[in-house]
Amino acid sequence: MYHRHATQTVQSALDAQSAVVxxxxxxxxKTTxxxxxxxxxxxxxLDLERDADRRVLTEPDLYLDEQVGKLVIIDEVQQMPDLFKTLRGQIDMRRRKGARTGQFLLLGSASNVLLHQSAESLAGRVRYIEMPPLLLDEVGEDRMNDLWLRGGFPDSFQADSDQNSLAWREDFLRTYLERDIPALGPRIPAATLRRFWTMLAHAQGGLLNAAALAEGLGVSGQTVGRYLDLLVDLMLVRRLQPRHENAGKRLVKSPKVFVRDSGLVHALLGLGSLESVLGHPVIGGSWEGFCIETLIAAAPIGTEPFFYRTSAGAELDLVLRFPSDTIWAIEIKRTTTPKVSRGFHLSVDDIKADRKILVYAGEREVPAGDGLRAMPLATAVEQLRNL
Structure with a gap:
């Protein structure tokens, strides 16, 4: 068992809100x-993938009336979309009786679908929290390479060998492609979506090129957009948007695309050991994506992530704009040399960043000139947690 940061987040939300998704x-x-x-x-x-638990909710009001005073946890809640209207009535009834917090904890595996189903019914009554895979400061800095290789899904990370971890991730991919995604409604051949997902892994961290992806798959650009939307909605792929507020510059406006879990990147490419990753061209994109997911998860709630790139090639790997409007500019390099390009400093000036950070493969935080601080990933995470 690892202490998950999301536990405290959920507990605090339940203390302040009627329902938490x-x-x-x-x-x-999530279930653990x-x-x-x-x-x-x-x-x-209640787990709505179990027939017995679904039958309990055949008359949901009758059952839920008996549970007043208890936290009702409903797993895979998207399996019964009509339940949201009942939950709204239950929450309102309990509010009238003075119970305003900690009534329902709803777990879901389909972000956009679930949000759409619940938005109208539970507006003003619910808080949404996203739970990421295991994070670096949850497993310990000494396990960083294991976490990067295997990814953060607990069963993959805790497997007794790299081989068994890879086998788990292969099964995970197969289950999503053959069962979970079809259950959501999209009629996409599993082999086609697997090819698309693998193409994204090969281009990890690259600018979205829908035309090239469409040509490789033999489908339209619109179809590629639909496939990408699906994987983004399932929280399996991140579409990192560019920051383009500087009207005086010619800026890149295409998003960068990352398979969010580094272990899935490696599984899609058949990379089962750290040595195979280190010798593969994806190493830079894989490490960048791993760091970006780790840093975004550690940032305060409400932080907006971007990247920045001009047509001339000046670039920032990650820009974090905090709710306080403070801006951090972050460069990510898998190197022990704490140096950045001139384009980094030009980009920092463009966006008027308040802090400049280089996340690198060294073991200590050091000054790198002109206000730049070079630091290990774990140190950057700690500084974000302390904000």
């Missing part, structure tokens, strides 16, 4: 977290 891909640890919380307060747990 915990979102995340399958197998990311929910059962941990259930052990700390009167609770009932």
């Amino acid at each position: 915990l979102l995340g891909p399958r197998q990311v640890g 977290l929910a059962l941990e919380i259930a052990g700390q307060r009167p609770s009932v747990y």
Whole structure:
């Protein structure tokens, strides 16, 4: 068991809101977290993928009326979309009786679908929280290479060998492609979506080139957009948007695309060991994506992530704009040499960044000139957590 940062986030949200929706891909640890919380307060747990639990909610109001005073945890809630209207009535009824917080914890594996289903019914009554895979400061800095290679899905990370970890991720990919995605409605051949996902892994961290992807798959650009939207909605792919507020510059306006879990990147490319990753052309994109996901997850709630690139080639790998409007400019390099290009400093001036950071493969934080601080990933994470 690892202490998950999301546990405290969910507990705090339950103390302030009637219902909390915990979102995340399958197998990311949502159920484990929910059962941990259930052990700390009167609770009932229902899994809507089990027929017996679905039958319990055949007359949902009758059942939920008996659970007043308990936290009701409903797993895979998107399986019963009509339930949201019932939950709205239950929340309003309990509010009239003075119970305003900690009533329902809803777990879902389909972000956009779930948000669409619940937005109208539970508006003003619910808080949404995304749960990422295991993070560096949850497993420890000494396990960083394992986390990068295997990714953060707990069963993959905790496998007893790299070989078994890779086998788990292969099964995970197959299950999503053959069962989970078709269950959401899209009629996409599993082999086609697997090819698309693999193409994204090969281009990890590159600018989105929908035309090239469409040509490679033999489909239209519109179809590529639909495939990408699906994987983004499932929280399996990140579309990192460019920052383009400087009207005086010719800026790149295409997003960068990352497969969010580094372990899935490596599984899609058949890379089962650290040595195979280190010798593969994807190493730079894989490391950048791993760092970006780690840093975004550690940033305060409400932080907006971007990248910045001019047509002349000046670039920032990651720009974080915090709710306070403070801006951090972050360069990511898998090198032990704490140096950045002139384009980095030009970009920093363009966006008027308040802090300049180089995340590198060294072991200590050092000054790197002109206000730049070079530091290991774990140090950058710690500084973000302390904001």
